[in-house]
Amino acid sequence: MGTFEFDGEKYRSASKHQKEWGSDLIAEISFEGNEVVLDLGCGDGILTERLARFVPHGTVLGIDASVHMLKIAETIHKNNLKFACLDINKMNYTDEFDLVFSNAALHWVKDHKKLLKNAYRALKVNGKIWWDFGGSGNCANFFDVIKMKISEDNYVKYFTDYEWPWFMPSKEQYTELIAEAGFASWTIRELNRDRYFSDTSEMIRWIDQPSLVPFIKQIPQELKETFRREVIEEMVKRTQQPDGTCFETFRRIRICAGK
Secondary structure, eight states: OOOOOOOHHHHHHHOHHHHHHHHHHHHTOOOOSOOEEEEETOTTSHHHHHHHHHOTTSEEEEEESOHHHHHHHTTOOOTTEEEEEOOGGGOOOOSOEEEEEEESOGGGOSOHHHHHHHHHHHEEEEEEEEEEEEOTTTTHHHHHHHHHHHTSTTTGGGGTTOOOOOOOOOHHHHHHHHHTTTOSEEEEEEEEOOEEESSHHHHHHHIIIIITHHHHTTSOHHHHHHHHHHHHHHHHHHHBOTTSOEEEOOEEEEEEEEO
């Protein structure tokens, strides 16, 4: 997994739909109130704090590799809540957690075989993972635009041997992975979360944080704004509807698995 720096303030204002999915995910979980919880890719900490409310007699640890995200998260103070700067790939816990939770983060992790192995080890007996992340068919318009843009003459030299930053599997692919990971039981669903951004400015905020981040860092300073503007113009042309809203595909993998 390449780790990327995100702007925590901008992400907080641009991540309305991630928060909606996360709230929906948390609503599926039955808490007893004393669980020890790990939140992978906690971002700005909004959902991590919500998890902490469900376990008043337990604890929650949120980890993220982005320093700027954690600066925002650490403005949240609760007695049973902590945050740590840690790359998900480097977690090394054993029999510590009742729940390993993650929302809208794990498509940034390329090696899910390793991820599942580490998550399994981190769980106590009877512990569960409960994850929602990007799946096959996600962000079809943005991916088409960005793939076209980074292959253009002006930019292609900055993407020689560039590694695509996301892993977004189908249900079938993920079923194969989870079957090898040792879990006693699991359910995997593919969810369609296609949505309309209310206007171009909402879509642009989403493009800026987090979607464009892995690509803009490859571009020299003097071309960054041009590259950004061209991506945005093409996205507006492609996705804007007659009523001014902008359509994008959002497809999710949702998994619950028990140790």
